[in-house]
Amino acid sequence: MKTLIITVGTRQVGWPCRDGIVRSLGADSDRGHPPHIDELYAELGLARGYHSDEPKPEFGYSVRHLGEVLYQKCQAAQDFSPVELLLDGVILADQVPKGLNRIILWGTNQPEGTPWNFRRGDTLWLAHLMAGKIRQQYPTIKVDVWQPEIAVNQTDQIRQHLEQFLVELVKDSWTSESDEALTLQIQTKGSVPQVANTLEIAAAALMRQCIVQQVIPIEPSPLFEDGNGGKRSVRSATEFNLVSLGQYFWPVERERICSAWEQGDFGEAKVWLAGYRDRRKALYQLAERLALAANWQLQDALKQLQGAQWLDAPPTKREVPKRLRSQWRAAIQERCKTNETPKSKFLKIWEETFLIWLELKRQNVSLAFFYFSRTLERLLYLRCKIEDWIKQGWLTPPEDKRNWGSNYKASFGELWRAFQKMKNLNDDARLVEQFKAINELRNKQVHSSHPLTLTDITEKLFPESSNSDWKITYKALEQLLQSVCSDDWTIPEEPLLQSLYQWGLDSLNQT
Known part of the structure; x- marks a missing residue:
């Protein structure tokens, strides 16, 4: 199982217009960006209104309202194909064929009472737009939108909701016997820092339960290119980096794992190696089998060392020299004969x-x-x-x-x-x-x-x-x-x- 959590930011969705320009729902004449939001309202034939009786720019309709309008348009047409996944399209094209089977889109949804100058930037409708696009493009993928009603400056509340959500998400992998019970990927680029940071910290804490990878789309530079009539069109990411969180922690935790292994605490070593199964799977599985042997379950350990269960599995083949694997294979076969002989019985005792x-x-x-x-x-x-x-x-x-x-x-x-x-x-x-x-x-x-x-x-x-x-x-x-x-x-x-x-x-x- 492979699950991708995307924290939806304001610049992750684009919309193609009749003039051939793809406009970003997050570009609003700020930070040198073109006035795409104004132009999208014009494309839709709508006046850009305000969330307040005071027509101040900080209260003007933004991605929350615009996203809902476009979502209703797609829903009515039963067609989400116009939606452009500016940052995540390249990720899905690569990861879906590699086993990605679930996507969770986290859209911000601040409660009533939150000032509109903050609430107008909520991304829940962008998340629904993305979900519709993904379901249409990849019908076999399970897609969920998660939109807890929390103010983005309430870090403690965000953390509590997220921890409960993640526990439910990964609890099946805690008892699963499969080494590939869950790979959790997170994509946090573009979302508000409180959301992104909380997810990154919480995900790091899950390294013992599942493989955690950070997916980082690389925004094109420049972000906008000249199009028809002097208008600027937003560009989609064409590359991304995939980083295992284990890469950050390995230099620190390796010494602890070495110590546990050297002392024969294979169960402890397995716990610490769990976060590195994507790169050190053969070692992780060996720790599990040596823990069995140390618990007087030699026969079980030998069975789980044989053939495709470990010795001939791809990770072991990559990491262990062929000569050494041949020696181990012969030794295992001698100790695991179906019809035991005095020799096989002796060799098992000698272990x-x-x-x-x-x-x-x-x-x-x-x-x-x-x-x-x-x-x-x-x-x-x-x-x-x-x-x-x-x-x-x-x-x-x-x-x-x-x-x-x-x-x-x-x-x-x-x-x-x-x-x-x-x-x-x-x-x-x-x-x-x-x-x-x-x-x-x-x-x-x-x-x-x-x-x-x-x-x-x-x-x-x-x-x-x-x-x-x-x-x-x-x-x-x-x-x-x-x-x-x-x-x-x-x-x-x-x-x-x-x-x-x-x-x-x-x-x-x-x-």
């Missing part, structure tokens, strides 16, 4: 070493140890199932569960003791001592909610070492995990998740 590494890096030692002991138990259990330790006699279930066969779920203590028996290790063997220490620390952690430090792990598992470096501790834990792996398992140089994480971090640091 959890990334979480151990990440939590140690974050100094979350207790959680890192929890992941480590869980990974160790899963590796032992996988071997138990594959090698049938019960049949081999290395693992003996309790008397009341011996008829469970392969459905028996052995405890961690039973598994490491069975491994000891299989390897014929003495009770004082270093690996057995480590198993005992892991069991003790794990029970302490679970039963007593005992927090762990690097020193606790080092003293209990690696007493010969006196290091306090998390990287050295991780390497030691990784080697311990490797020691219980089957010789048939090929241990990856690095987990797939770690490779994806590093690419994301490198990508952030390069831009």
Whole structure:
């Protein structure tokens, strides 16, 4: 979905006259502009009146009255084709084929009691003229006119009405699973500053919910050109700029995103990246998938990394080298086999070493140890199932569960003791001592909610070492995990998740 909000100003509508001159409804002999309003009233055969008993220029009919007269003329003829979209025609011609499906025209409509020298410039009827033209030219586009009755100098009221309006507009995108739920474009050129500034600020606040782009028509220079009989005709814009608001905020927010990513706060990184999906979509989607993996939803993450869902999607192809994508594709395929093999099961278990590494890096030692002991138990259990330790006699279930066969779920203590028996290790063997220490620390952690430090792990598992470096501790834990792996398992140089994480971090640091 792509929605364009246009704040309608006085110089956005033109009207072609019988003499071939296109006249602007906002040109009134001021600022060096020709007297187009006077000439339009003459074209219509109407006298230009006043909104007051006092025939003062500041009370003379202007765009509010003239716009209504022309709107009624078009409505009666059921033909809005004469209306010229001076600033926005070029935008629609480009954006409608690119998915623009809704336009909201914000016309000013100041309440009764507002002095006519201000109210006469209201643009609500210009908005209706534009709406009629757009509906006729682009019948598939939904067009709405929004004309809240607010004085243009009441900034707080404008803000309150706009915030409520925008919340309703974008609320569906807050819960949508689509990354392209809404692109919001705003065009504020020519409207009164209070309206333009309020919309720009409010739109910037929506960057987390949708992509926000500023559309800036480039007014021709000169704005008027000589026409028939020495009259000057208004010219339409032929160019515009499209600027993502993210371009303004990226230099400031990149450091925050980098920090969140580096610490493994992928959910947080995703929130901050939401405003940059138009230029960093692959990174945004990867953050979402790594957040799943960090939440123990590895299978879901792997599925969402495959093929067109991410790996072969256009944004990923643009941003990631083909060689690296080929490596990831092979790794994902190995871990996502429809009929799981011992190899695929092992590789999925091994991915959890990334979480151990990440939590140690974050100094979350207790959680890192929890992941480590869980990974160790899963590796032992996988071997138990594959090698049938019960049949081999290395693992003996309790008397009341011996008829469970392969459905028996052995405890961690039973598994490491069975491994000891299989390897014929003495009770004082270093690996057995480590198993005992892991069991003790794990029970302490679970039963007593005992927090762990690097020193606790080092003293209990690696007493010969006196290091306090998390990287050295991780390497030691990784080697311990490797020691219980089957010789048939090929241990990856690095987990797939770690490779994806590093690419994301490198990508952030390069831009």
